Amino acid sequence: EVQLVQSGGGLVQPGGSLRLSCVASGFTFRTSAMSWVRQAPGKGLEWVSTITGRGTGTYYADSVRGRFTVSRDNSKTTLFVEINSLRTEDTAIYYCAKSGSDEDGFDIWGQGTMVTVSS
């Protein structure tokens, strides 16, 4: 079964840091671009970041560039995002998502993990 299982998240103070993880199974991880997408409470989906299958290319939304770092460990079929300098507007459910290949749309989603930034 193709699956993405997420962990991490929680309540963090403004200015804090957090790392989210997404463990993949059931498909050839190293050939699939992987992404993070977030959804603020009551809002729509917002693309955050993408990393290519080999990890050689990383891409970020303007709203997170310089604060978020996406990475992957293909030997452990795991995707990560390191989030620094957290702001209240980063409060959202964060989803990992798989693409069919590099430069393709999303075809599998993780279950999501909530990040709340509040003092």
Place this chain on the structure above:
Amino acid sequence: QPVLTQSSSASASLGSSVKLTCTLSSGHSTYTIAWHQQKSGKAPQFLLQLEDSGRYHLGTGVPNRFSGSSSGSDRHLTISNVQSEDEADYYCEAWDSNIHVFGGGTKVTVL
């Protein structure tokens, strides 16, 4: 990057059909898009990928009540024989050079 425009809401009676539209911005009419369904409190789920030709590819396990079609810059998702479980938010997605964009979503209510 393309901008995707969706109507905010739609409704359909049980057993009827409903057609949702996602419009690509000027200069992006040839883009392939994807449609995703998100039920309340759940993660999104991929429904289908739709080319400018109108050819579409359903995701694994997606009922064939869901179909896609294209007309110029418009990408349509049609739900036939609407069921109560189809009540959800529907998002279209496009991508270019590993940058992804979403439409604002259409909330479908089943009457």
